[in-house]
Amino acid sequence: MVLGLLTLAAIPTTIGVAEGVNSQKGENDPETSSKTEAERMRKFNLECYCETKSRMAKEIDGGKVVLSGDKVYIDTQSSTKGHTFEGFYIGYPDPDRPQPPPLGLVSSISNDPPMLNWIYIDKDTREVKYGNRTQSKQHIVGSWGWDAGEEGGPGGVTLEGEEGAVAVETENGWEIRWEDKNGDIGVEGKRKLTVSLERKMLEPTEEEKQEQKTKAAGAIKTDSNFTLTNTTFQSNKKTTGEPVKAVKASIEKAKPKPKEPRLEFSSTTIEKPMEGK
Ligand SMILES: *[C@@H]1O[C@H](CO)[C@@H](O)[C@H](O)[C@H]1NC(C)=O
Ligand SMILES: *[C@@H]1O[C@H](CO)[C@@H](O)[C@H](O)[C@H]1NC(C)=O
Numbered sequence: 482m483v484l485g486l487l488t489l490a491a492i493p494t495t496i497g498v499a500e501g502v503n504s505q506k507g508e509n510d511p512e513t514s515s516k517t518e519a520e521r522m523r524k525f526n527l528e529c530y531c532e533t534k535s536r537m538a539k540e541i542d543g544g545k546v547v548l549s550g551d552k553v554y555i556d557t558q559s560s561t562k563g564h565t566f567e568g569f570y571i572g573y574p575d576p577d578r579p580q581p582p583p584l585g586l587v588s589s590i591s592n593d594p595p596m597l598n599w600i601y602i603d604k605d606t607r608e609v610k611y612g613n614r615t616q617s618k619q620h621i622v623g624s625w626g627w628d629a630g631e632e633g634g635p636g637g638v639t640l641e642g643e644e645g646a647v648a649v650e651t652e653n654g655w656e657i658r659w660e661d662k663n664g665d666i667g668v669e670g671k672r673k674l675t676v677s678l679e680r681k682m683l684e685p686t687e688e689e690k691q692e693q694k695t696k697a698a699g700a701i702k703t704d705s706n707f708t709l710t711n712t713t714f715q716s717n718k719k720t721t722g723e724p725v726k727a728v729k730a731s732i733e734k735a736k737p738k739p740k741e742p743r744l745e746f747s748s749t750t751i752e753k754p755m756e757g758k
């Protein structure tokens with residue numbers, strides 16, 4: 482009876498996994514990969530990154546993404562100030578769209594009272610904007626996602642699996658637009674630059690927290706049997722329960738064998754000038 486129940490429960494999971502694997506979408510697509518709800522809902526700021534070393538790139542590289550008016554800008558030293566983007570991913574609720582719902586991107590727009598808005602692309606102008614559901618519904622609201630960053634770090638924001646952010650210089654500062662499939666950003670004759678909107682995570686994952694704890698615990702284990710102890714020894718005392726023994730052992734082993742110094746001494750060249758006399 483119990484076995485029957487388990488088998489039944491296991492079937493949908495198996496099918497779900499198989500579909501995920503067979504999907505044509507990239508492994509990093511948050512919708513189909515093993516990325517969990519918790520991973521999507523991790524909060525982050527956005528920072529502009531551009532590869533080129535031009536003067537223009539230097540102006541905006543590293544600038545944080547801010548919200549101002551109804552649009553999204555890059556905050557440079559000389560330009561736009563606004564509410565710093567602070568957001569995460571969550572399904573866009575819209576029964577009129579094909580299900581499952583696209584993955585939406587939200588950001589806080591004010592801290593007091595705390596309010597969230599949807600980040601969307603104006604389908605007519607290609608400007609990246611923010612607004613409530615009514616304002617965003619008729620535009621491009623997802624699916625947003627993220628690239629795998631270098632060395633597993635957080636990467637750039639994507640739409641339908643592709644990065645497409647372009648910084649465009651306007652009177653109000655560097656606004657962000659999003660390329661369509663033909664590379665069109667709805668405006669011409671302005672200074673512009675393809676950029677990456679990099680996620681800067683606001684909190685470490687549980688895994689990272691664990692790693693930090695391990696590091697903070699003090700003793701550094703090496704490949705050998707020697708344990709390097711340090712001023713953080715006190716914390717060892719509490720956790721291991723056998724501190725004195727451990728330290729004694731490491732000190733004894735760390736000491737060179739008694740014969741070694743003599744051996745070194747006799748092999749120096751000091752004796753040779755004596756012989757020459
Ligand atoms: C959405 O925002 C617009 C413009 O700020 C406002 O007029 C409208 O009442 C808002 N809708 C809802 C449901 O909050
Ligand atoms: C640590 O010491 C044990 C016992 O003396 C020995 O068997 C082992 O090989 C040592 N390990 C390393 C990495 O030196």
Ligand SMILES: *[C@@H]1O[C@H](CO)[C@@H](O)[C@H](O)[C@H]1NC(C)=O
Pocket residue numbers: 699701709710711712713
């Ligand atoms: C010893 O402690 C100092 C300061 O607390 C730290 O900078 C250093 O890395 C530590 N060394 C080891 C081997 O733990």
